[in-house]
Amino acid sequence: MIPGRRIHWACAAIIILAMAGAAAAHHSFAVYDHSRTVTLKGKVTKWQWTNPHAYLDIDVRDASGAVKRYVLEGTSINMLQRVGWRSNMIKVGDEVKVEFAPLLTGEPAGLLLEVTFANGEKRELPVPAINTFKRTPEKD
Structure with a gap:
């Protein structure tokens, strides 16, 4: 693989992983009390x-x-x-x-x-x- 392409793919992977974390945090139920309704x-x-x-x-x-x-x-x-x-x-x-x-x-x-x-x-x-x-x- 060409060195420039490796950097491109590494950056793309980092961005995708960062977005996945943000999406998981947005859909988190951690702010709610799970012990009662x-x-x-x-x-x-x-x-x-x-x-x-x-x-x-x-x-x-x-x-x-x-x-x-x-x-x-x-x-x-x-x-x-x-x-x-x-x-x-x-x-x-x-x-x-x-x-x-x-x-x-x-x-x-x-x-x-x-x-x-x-x-x-x-x-x-x-x-x-x-x-x-x-x-x-x-x-x-």
């Missing part, structure tokens, strides 16, 4: 059907009447569509119950695992590493 009821304020991830924002009212907004990250549109999700399944104003893995920081956000609609229908999201999350039994 949270279940809340709230009103949908935003349903963002976009790539690379769908987002669901809900307002949750606590016992004192104060409202807190939760921002929940879903999986990709492609993965959602493969298991039957459609963009019109959730609308602003809908009352939903959600189960999610909370952020480790304690902020009102997390990884959306399941949605229960007002009619009682439950839909799990196709989270690739869902088996790594310890599902906390819901308390009534």
